[in-house]
Amino acid sequence: AQRVTQPEKLLSVFKGAPVELKCNYSYSGSPELFWYVQYSRQRLQLLLRHISRESIKGFTADLNKGETSFHLKKPFAQEEDSAMYYCALSGGSNYKLTFGKGTLLTVNP
Amino acid sequence: NAGVMQNPRHLVRRRGQEARLRCSPMKGHSHVYWYRQLPEEGLKFMVYLQKENIIDESGMPKERFSAEFPKEGPSILRIQQVVRGDSAAYFCASSPLWGKNTEAFFGQGTRLTVV
Numbered sequence: 001a002q003r004v005t006q007p008e009k010l011l012s013v014f015k016g017a018p019v020e021l022k023c024n025y026s027y028s029g030s031p032e033l034f035w036y037v038q039y040s041r042q043r044l045q046l047l048l049r050h051i052s053r054e055s056i057k058g059f060t061a062d063l064n065k066g067e068t069s070f071h072l073k074k075p076f077a078q079e080e081d082s083a084m085y086y087c088a089l090s091g092g093s094n095y096k097l098t099f100g101k102g103t104l105l106t107v108n109p
Numbered sequence: 110n111a112g113v114m115q116n117p118r119h120l121v122r123r124r125g126q127e128a129r130l131r132c133s134p135m136k137g138h139s140h141v142y143w144y145r146q147l148p149e150e151g152l153k154f155m156v157y158l159q160k161e162n163i164i165d166e167s168g169m170p171k172e173r174f175s176a177e178f179p180k181e182g183p184s185i186l187r188i189q190q191v192v193r194g195d196s197a198a199y200f201c202a203s204s205p206l207w208g209k210n211t212e213a214f215f216g217q218g219t220r221l222t223v224v
Contacts, residue, residue, distance in 0.1 A: 004151065036215075043112065044152075044200065044215040086151060095142065095204075095213070096165065099151035 002027040002091050006100035013077050014108050021072040021103045023061075023087030031089045033063055033070040034097070038084040047072075047085070057081070077107045111135075113203050113216035114183075121222045128188040128195070130219045134203030140164075141184040142213060143176060146198040158184060191223045 003026040013019050025031060035047040048056045050063040050070060061072045070087060087100040114133040122128050134141050139160050144152040145168075157165040158178035169176065173191075178184040188195055198220050202213040 006151075043217045046212050088152075095140075095157055095211075096154045096168075097144075097152070097213070098154070099144075101149065101151045 002031070002089055002098045004087050004089050004098050004100035006085075006087055006103050008103045009101070010104050010106070012106045012108060015079055016076050019074050019077040019081070019105065019107075021085050021087075021105065023070045023072065023100060025068050025070065025087075025089050027068075027089060027091050029091055031091055033061070034088040034090070035059070035061055035070075035072050036086040036088055036099075038086070040083070044086070077105075079107045079109055081105060082107045113201055113214050115199075115201050115216035115219050117219060118217065119220050119222070121224060122191045123224055124192055125190050128191050128221055128223075130186040130188075130199050130201075130221070131183040132186070132201030132203075132216060133183040134201075135214055138203035138205055138214075140204045140206065141178050142202045142204075143184075143186050144200045144202065146200065146218075148197070152200060155186075188221075191221070193223050196221055196223045 005024045007022050033050040036044050037047045038044045059074045061070050063070050084102050084104050086102045088097045090097050116131050141158045143155040146152045154168040156169050156176045161180050173189045175187045198218045200218045202215045204211050204213045
């Protein structure tokens with residue numbers, strides 16, 4: 001069975017501080033990992049995926065197969081980063097995403 | 110391109126009534142996916158449809174739930190005889206043919222409340 005765990009329901013940081021949103025997964029094969037973001041009153045949108053190895057809006061995430069983690073990091077948080085963040089995994093049927101419960105990030109001024 | 114459109118945004122139904130949720134995919138997308146988000150939970154896959162075909166309904170409850178994506182018109186998720194436990198946010202996503210770098214685009218969701 002595939003599972004995604006986001007241990008922090010809420011995360012609050014100050015503007016300019018580093019931020020790390022944790023994501024651990026369980027999957028027996030080679031997963032594809034994603035981070036989705038939902039800003040207030042907006043639709044869920046893809047932030048980044050591990051296979052593209054991009055940095056989007058200053059965020060990066062590295063797949064660590066040994067620790068089965070895909071933590072999302074940003075060195076200097078901005079107020080506009082405040083949003084709900086979901087980690088997701090797709091496995092063999094790669095159109096079928098398994099989501100974590102989400103972490104609500106608040107960046108305080 | 111207006112993106113994936115879902116309606117209604119909010120739907121209130123009494124126990125035993127039917128709920129019909131609509132999803133219009135992005136222009137050019139022929140693949141639709143429905144997800145359900147129960148309170149305090151992550152989104153859970155329900156069903157994957159192409160035009161006139163159900164590809165994967167492994168996440169659909171066995172009873173009362175059905176989905177279709179006709180040749181013309183939006184995809185419909187239908188819940189018959191709703192119960193309180195059906196109260197959730199229902200999200201639709203669409204994509205072109207799924208491949209390695211395909212991205213699914215999500216709608217804003219329909220929040221169903223069963224009273």
